[in-house]
Amino acid sequence: MELTLNHFLILSAILFSIGLVGALTRRHIIIMLICLEIMLNAANLNLIAFWHFSPNPELMHGPLFTLFTIAIAATEAALGLALVLAIFRHYQTIDLEQIQGLKE
Amino acid sequence: MNLFDFSDSVGWLMWIPICPLIAGVVLALLKPSGKVSAMVAIAALTVSLGFSLKAFAGTWGHEAHTLTHNFTWIQIAGVNLEFGVVLNSLTGSMLAMVSFIGLLIFIYSASYMSQDERMGRFFCYLSIFMVGMLGLVVANSVLMLFMFWEIVGLASYLLIGFWFHKPSAAAAAKKAFITTRIGDLGFLIGLLWAFKATGTFLFFDGGVGILESSTIAALASNTNVLWGLNGAGVIAVFLFIGAVGKSGQLPLHVWLPDAMEGPTPVSALIHAATMVAAGVFLVARAFPLFLADTAALEIVIWIGGLTALFAALIAIAQYDIKRILAYSTVSQLGLMMVGLGAGGLAIQDGGVSIGMFHLLTHAFFKALLFLGAGSIIHGCGDEQDIRLMGGVFSKMKISSLAYLAGTIALCAFPFTSGYFSKDQILLSAWEANKTVFWISAFASLLTAFYMTRQCCYVFLGKYRGEGHVHESPPLMTVPLVILAVFALLLGYVSEHFYHVLDYLSGVHVHQHNSTVVIISWIIALGGISLGLLVYARAKMGIDDVDPVKRLMTTPYGWLENRLYADELYQLTAFKLWGALAKAISAIEGLIYIMVVVATAIVSMIGQFFSGTIDKKLIDQVSFDGTCKRIYESSQINAFIQNGFLQGYLRIVTAGAVVIGILFLLLAR
Amino acid sequence: MSIAFFMLAAVAVLGGVLAITLRNVIHAVFSVLLFFSAIAGLFLLLIAEFIAAVQILVYIGSVGILMLFAIMLTTKVMGDPTRTVRSRGWVWGGVAVAALLFGVLIPLITRAGNTAESSLSNFDPSVKELGLALMDPYFASVGVIALLLTAGLVGAVVAASSASETTDS
Numbered sequence: 029m030e031l032t033l034n035h036f037l038i039l040s041a042i043l044f045s046i047g048l049v050g051a052l053t054r055r056h057i058i059i060m061l062i063c064l065e066i067m068l069n070a071a072n073l074n075l076i077a078f079w080h081f082s083p084n085p086e087l088m089h090g091p092l093f094t095l096f097t098i099a100i101a102a103t104e105a106a107l108g109l110a111l112v113l114a115i116f117r118h119y120q121t122i123d124l125e126q127i128q129g130l131k132e
Numbered sequence: 133m134n135l136f137d138f139s140d141s142v143g144w145l146m147w148i149p150i151c152p153l154i155a156g157v158v159l160a161l162l163k164p165s166g167k168v169s170a171m172v173a174i175a176a177l178t179v180s181l182g183f184s185l186k187a188f189a190g191t192w193g194h195e196a197h198t199l200t201h202n203f204t205w206i207q208i209a210g211v212n213l214e215f216g217v218v219l220n221s222l223t224g225s226m227l228a229m230v231s232f233i234g235l236l237i238f239i240y241s242a243s244y245m246s247q248d249e250r251m252g253r254f255f256c257y258l259s260i261f262m263v264g265m266l267g268l269v270v271a272n273s274v275l276m277l278f279m280f281w282e283i284v285g286l287a288s289y290l291l292i293g294f295w296f297h298k299p300s301a302a303a304a305a306k307k308a309f310i311t312t313r314i315g316d317l318g319f320l321i322g323l324l325w326a327f328k329a330t331g332t333f334l335f336f337d338g339g340v341g342i343l344e345s346s347t348i349a350a351l352a353s354n355t356n357v358l359w360g361l362n363g364a365g366v367i368a369v370f371l372f373i374g375a376v377g378k379s380g381q382l383p384l385h386v387w388l389p390d391a392m393e394g395p396t397p398v399s400a401l402i403h404a405a406t407m408v409a410a411g412v413f414l415v416a417r418a419f420p421l422f423l424a425d426t427a428a429l430e431i432v433i434w435i436g437g438l439t440a441l442f443a444a445l446i447a448i449a450q451y452d453i454k455r456i457l458a459y460s461t462v463s464q465l466g467l468m469m470v471g472l473g474a475g476g477l478a479i480q481d482g483g484v485s486i487g488m489f490h491l492l493t494h495a496f497f498k499a500l501l502f503l504g505a506g507s508i509i510h511g512c513g514d515e516q517d518i519r520l521m522g523g524v525f526s527k528m529k530i531s532s533l534a535y536l537a538g539t540i541a542l543c544a545f546p547f548t549s550g551y552f553s554k555d556q557i558l559l560s561a562w563e564a565n566k567t568v569f570w571i572s573a574f575a576s577l578l579t580a581f582y583m584t585r586q587c588c589y590v591f592l593g594k595y596r597g598e599g600h601v602h603e604s605p606p607l608m609t610v611p612l613v614i615l616a617v618f619a620l621l622l623g624y625v626s627e628h629f630y631h632v633l634d635y636l637s638g639v640h641v642h643q644h645n646s647t648v649v650i651i652s653w654i655i656a657l658g659g660i661s662l663g664l665l666v667y668a669r670a671k672m673g674i675d676d677v678d679p680v681k682r683l684m685t686t687p688y689g690w691l692e693n694r695l696y697a698d699e700l701y702q703l704t705a706f707k708l709w710g711a712l713a714k715a716i717s718a719i720e721g722l723i724y725i726m727v728v729v730a731t732a733i734v735s736m737i738g739q740f741f742s743g744t745i746d747k748k749l750i751d752q753v754s755f756d757g758t759c760k761r762i763y764e765s766s767q768i769n770a771f772i773q774n775g776f777l778q779g780y781l782r783i784v785t786a787g788a789v790v791i792g793i794l795f796l797l798l799a800r
Numbered sequence: 801m802s803i804a805f806f807m808l809a810a811v812a813v814l815g816g817v818l819a820i821t822l823r824n825v826i827h828a829v830f831s832v833l834l835f836f837s838a839i840a841g842l843f844l845l846l847i848a849e850f851i852a853a854v855q856i857l858v859y860i861g862s863v864g865i866l867m868l869f870a871i872m873l874t875t876k877v878m879g880d881p882t883r884t885v886r887s888r889g890w891v892w893g894g895v896a897v898a899a900l901l902f903g904v905l906i907p908l909i910t911r912a913g914n915t916a917e918s919s920l921s922n923f924d925p926s927v928k929e930l931g932l933a934l935m936d937p938y939f940a941s942v943g944v945i946a947l948l949l950t951a952g953l954v955g956a957v958v959a960a961s962s963a964s965e966t967t968d969s
Contacts, residue, residue, distance in 0.1 A: 048897050048900075059819070
């Protein structure tokens with residue numbers, strides 16, 4: 029069985045959905061960040077797959093784009109975890125249900 | 133582009149905005165002390181002035197020459213976005229004026245702000261302002277012009293709110309920013325429209341730029357594009373909306389008088405001489421577009437004429453010395469617009485010089501008046517109310533004489549600079565549109581009257597304030613004297629200027645009409661004598677009633693309240709906004725109630741089928757039960773607005789999914 | 801090739817599912833590391849070797865470790881690292897997203913009919929190509945990303961340290 033673009037796209041969709049379920053339901057703030065990373069990785073997989081099956085891959089657009097996404101994701105992770113620490117120090121909890129400052 | 137090629141190319145023009153930029157960055161990063169900051173900013177601007185004078189000298193005598201230097205800024209999807217600089221007589225004289233007056237005001241500020249601990253920051257802001265203003269003048273791309281235009285707007289916001297600890301200053305800064313933004317929206321639409329219609333942002337580009345004759349002809353051949361305007365006229369009108377915002381024309385004039393909350397040198401530099409003139413400059417720059425459609429020119433002269441009259445009327449009844457000058461600025465900007473519009477209607481290509489020359493002379497005498505007012509305010513112990521001044525003349529001879537020189541130039545007293553420039557505006561208006569001519573003439577008469585009133589209040593009689601009046605230091609008076617010389621004598625080179633500024637035709641059409649000359653003499657002399665007649669012997673204390681008020685109490689009251697323009701906006705725009713908010717809130721409430729009821733019904737039905745069918749049923753479905761259901765379902769709905777982070781995330785996701793599905797359905 | 805794909809796909813899905821279901825946060829982080837490695841394997845499969853290396857270095861090497869540190873720092877005070885936080889709307893969220901996946905995403909993907917064969921057979925993408933592309937046409941973007949990373953790191957330091965000052969005082 030020959031692999032096609034569809035295989036990768038469907039896998040990527042499934043992984044994205046897994047990440048989305050987690051982000052919407054888990055109340056642990058670090059797990060929420062993990063879920064965001066899962067979704068980003070699924071999107072990266074998409075980009076690389078599209079590049080691999082594109083008519084002119086020698087332009088290297090897929091890896092370039094992915095490289096930038098990874099850089100931004102790394103920044104986001106560092107900043108996100110720093111914010112987790114800040115939130116934790118402020119509220120003394122990482123349960124999202126108890127962090128309801130937005131209500132006021 | 134080669135910045136170091138000073139011979140034939142004009143790429144070196146970019147140095148003019150770059151010099152203050154360097155100064156601004158240095159001041160922002162190194163934060164030197166106040167005195168050093170002032171020196172750095174002044175030195176950078178001096179270099180700019182040198183380049184500006186080189187540019188000015190290059191255009192003197194080469195009226196119809198337009199030199200450009202374009203370079204590609206970015207490429208997007210096969211479209212080249214080009215930027216560039218342009219040198220023609222319009223650029224040259226505007227550059228020389230802006231950097232020269234700017235330099236004088238910088239020197240003045242070095243003394244005026246010396247007591248302020250945030251002086252370094254002040255000069256940093258001023259430098260940023262000069263970057264925007266000078267860049268705006270040299271720009272050969274409408275997009276580049278817009279970018280510098282916004283830098284100017286930002287600097288203006290920062291400087292008006294420089295004393296942000298005063299609530300009124302902070303509010304005035306916000307008001308200025310938001311009001312000019314309304315105009316900028318028009319400008320943005322205009323420039324995008326121009327790009328769509330012509331495929332370029334450049335003004336001049338070897339025959340294919342927006343302002344070149346073949347493009348204009350192509351645009352104008354497209355008749356009745358919008359509201360009966362042709363293709364060029366539409367762009368012109370949208371650009372004019374931008375100019376209306378920046379130049380404080382009716383109906384967006386409300387921000388300019390409030391902008392006087394900033395330090396006085398700021399008022400002189402930004403809100404009298406340069407920034408507010410940027411709107412007029414934009415109209416002059418895009419003048420070929422206006423010429424292509426007489427309807428656009430008609431809009432310009434009517435807006436200009438009404439603004440001139442409206443602001444001149446209000447100025448009669450103000451007591452704050454800077455506020456009077458602010459309204460006077462609004463009025464004079466209106467006259468410049470009349471000059472451009474009427475010039476375009478009366479003498480076609482040559483019209484651009486009429487409004488532009490008044491811009492130049494006005495810049496000198498209005499900067500002089502503001503700096504003089506600053507000096508007087510300084511001398512009177514930071515008092516701005518003219519009722520608490522008086523008898524200043526004998527105590528502050530240099531400032532007062534300079535101020536009087538500015539006043540007679542503004543009143544268009546014969547053979548001062550204002551006389552030459554205003555005369556031409558009235559002449560063109562006479563040719564173009566008699567109604568607008570009489571409106572402008574009356575506005576000029578009022579100008580002479582309220583300036584005389586102000587001078588009587590300030591200089592005559594005895595000092596009515598507290599404390600001791602003293603003359604300002606030489607660093608402040610020397611710029612005043614230089615400006616006064618220009619304000620009085622600039623008119624004698626008017627013929628040369630008209631020749632130079634006629635960059636479109638290269639030939640200045642000299643207009644002459646003895647009726648108009650006589651009328652303008654009557655206006656100037658009549659306004660001044662009328663003012664002297666009313667005010668020379670009047671009692672002018674804070675408790676005394678103004679003589680004009682005694683004569684016409686009710687109309688004067690309206691004028692004192694600035695003809696209720698702010699209140700009108702309060703009643704219309706703000707109310708409309710409030711009503712909109714209320715309507716949305718009502719719709720939201722309605723949907724909310726519907727959701728609550730629907731949830732209750734669903735829940736009741738569920739109860740009906742699942743619950744045991746006995747007497748309890750009646751209780752459940754009865755009134756009590758219904759209330760309980762509604763209460764419980766409200767709880768479910770209240771859950772949406774609970775500050776729970778993931779709740780919001782879920783709503784966002786649901787929204788994204790809905791948009792995605794809609795997009796797919798529509799795109800199919 | 802297809803066997804490798806299905807194995808890696810299974811590992812990735814397993815890692816993802818475990819990461820969002822495991823009660824113990826430490827275990828969840830380890831399973832997400834499994835997920836990251838599977839993605840790196842998929843990148844290798846798609847002949848993007850450099851990206852696979854970056855994936856391992858950045859995600860497994862630093863993001864994962866950062867998460868472990870964050871857990872250690874936030875659970876120190878709370879005591880039990882295995883203390884779990886309940887999830888909420890688990891069933892409904894799963895059903896809604898499954899509906900989205902099987903109702904919208906997968907039908908769309910299959911309908912588009914992307915059955916193109918790989919055209920990479922006659923081309924060997926090397927790191928050199930990537931480097932040349934980064935240094936010539938995308939040089940400005942590299943600069944911007946560098947600036948963003950710096951700003952992000954400074955922001956992270958500020959966010960993490962200013963909060964400690966408020967707790968100290």
